[in-house]
């Protein structure tokens with residue numbers, strides 16, 4: 001697997017409208033490969049560099065990191081550290097930060113924001129003037145480019161401050177625009193430095209370029225106007241597709257962790273969510289998701305429980321045979337065990353005789369195989385039914401699952417979390433880092449109870465989209481980008 005790397009470039013105080021009308025070829029290239037999207041500074045966050053950068057690099061909001069101004073005194077960065085510090089201290093990953101603005105790097109004004117990255121470069125501007133800041137950014141770019149080419153940190157943050165200083169001193173006019181164009185040229189040099197790495201071909205780089213806040217026309221910020229509150233993020237890298245519906249500053253650090261395949265610990269209590277994260281494993285429902293056994297099942301239930309109404313029939317979807325029998329035996333006029341046995345044998349016959357793979361299933365497995373993502377089958381059907389379908393899948397050339405969980409193999413079945421938890425455990429994966437693929441509300445409930453991300457492909461009953469849940473018409477045409485974004 002290629003080595004994963006991530007570069008975050010923070011450019012201070014660049015208005016989105018300014019950016020959009022200027023020639024910024026390097027940023028445009030990233031946007032074309034991924035996206036450029038507006039970011040709205042949260043309502044309770046002052047539109048200032050301290051609070052906004054703290055949110056960007058920690059992945060938590062001001063209420064947690066407590067950086068409320070450009071004086072960082074009173075912060076809680078030891079509890080909610082920046083990603084460069086956390087990745088070094090917790091995982092032993094090499095990280096790098098280069099910045100000129102003092103509170104980011106020095107124990108000054110309550111800083112530093114970056115507590116203890118593996119390596120840092122700090123070059124302060126000799127004065128707070130646009131010229132001095134251009135010179136500072138120039139030297140930071142040079143030093144960062146060298147570190148990127150020669151050291152190849154797993155996660156890096158490079159800060160450029162000249163556009164913000166220029167707007168403060170001269171307003172958002174031509175000098176500001178020239179400074180933004182120069183920042184784009186410096187971004188280009190950082191990207192070239194990455195491409196110049198001897199090992200670049202064996203690496204997968206994610207690029208995140210972000211600003212902290214905007215400016216009023218006359219220059220200056222801190223207020224609540226749209227011009228100040230509108231920031232932006234450009235992102236490109238493996239699995240990053242079109243812009244998500246909403247991007248927030250807290251999502252940047254979350255995406256840094258996702259880009260490295262590092263699923264955040266629960267106790268980090270990140271407020272951000274990544275917009276593209278490779279699932280650590282894909283857990284797939286069988287009936288109605290991979291094969292149209294739901295039709296066979298409904299035919300079987302209809303034939304075995306004559307006179308059943310539509311509502312009762314729907315309760316049989318996504319449930320195990322014993323659970324279905326327990327619910328429906330009064331209608332069938334038999335005891336639950338007899339009904340379960342009848343349902344089971346008729347269903348098995350039907351599956352063997354007339355089951356086909358649903359559209360897109362074969363392509364999905366090809367994709368997962370190419371990506372070396374482990375898979376598990378998580379079914380509420382019995383072992384004999386599952387084995388019959390596994391044989392159909394094998395005959396169709398679908399690679400074998402790494403684990404299978406069927407009814408009766410966990411204490412409780414769907415809609416309880418048990419089968420999904422068992423599947424994740426069998427694969428050694430954190431359930432929260434797994435993507436579950438389900439067609440029924442019962443299956444979705446089980447996957448969500450286990451804490452999995454969910455990709456729903458509804459068959460008989462509707463499933464509404466929601467947090468952690470993506471809904472698609474079917475599995476046909478699913479891309480890597482769809483898979484990375486599903487259920488976030």
Ligand SMILES: [Mg+2]
Pocket residue numbers: 285286287288289318438439440443
């Ligand atoms: Mg199903």
Ligand SMILES: [Zn+2]
Pocket residue numbers: 013049164165168221
């Ligand atoms: Zn500023």
